[in-house]
Amino acid sequence: MSDVEILENKLKEKGYKLTNQRKAIIEVLFEQKGRFLTAEDIFIKTREKHADTNFSTVYRNLNILEDTGIIHLTKLNSDASVYELADTDSHHHHIICRGCGKTESIDFCPLEELNTKLNNKNFTLTDHKFELYGYCRECEKINKK
Known part of the structure; x- marks a missing residue:
């Protein structure tokens, strides 16, 4: 399919x-x-x-x-x-360039430990997003000019 x-x-x-x-x-x-x-x-x-x-x-x-x-x-x-x-296909998070919009996946979930702590608080996490913003190498060069 x-x-x-x-x-x-x-x-x-x-x-x-x-x-x-x-x-x-x-x-x-x-x-x-x-x-x-x-x-x-x-x-x-x-x-x-x-x-x-x-x-x-x-x-x-x-x-x-x-x-x-x-x-x-x-x-x-x-x-x-x-x-x-x-x-x-998979659960993932992103790093995102503020200049050109290019994104790359992060292949781990930084929130797994937080989810364990939330479960101890009688709270079930059903969804989340984790995004890091910055500039790729090409856009960083442009911003420094």
């Missing part, structure tokens, strides 16, 4: 169809896997695939894809929301 078929099934399980616009948005996210994109970036790239797409359609679909766990929403700074295709 392909990645797109897995996502199609996930949408169907939640009662959604794989419309042409959703398919185009998912294709854009697959093509940009490993990078966070703004809604505007996704809109521009989606229009290249499906010219009839408008921004409100992209934005509504991003909300649906986030609600179904297909994408992650992250805030790079106080006013920039960015999206990334969720990795369904």
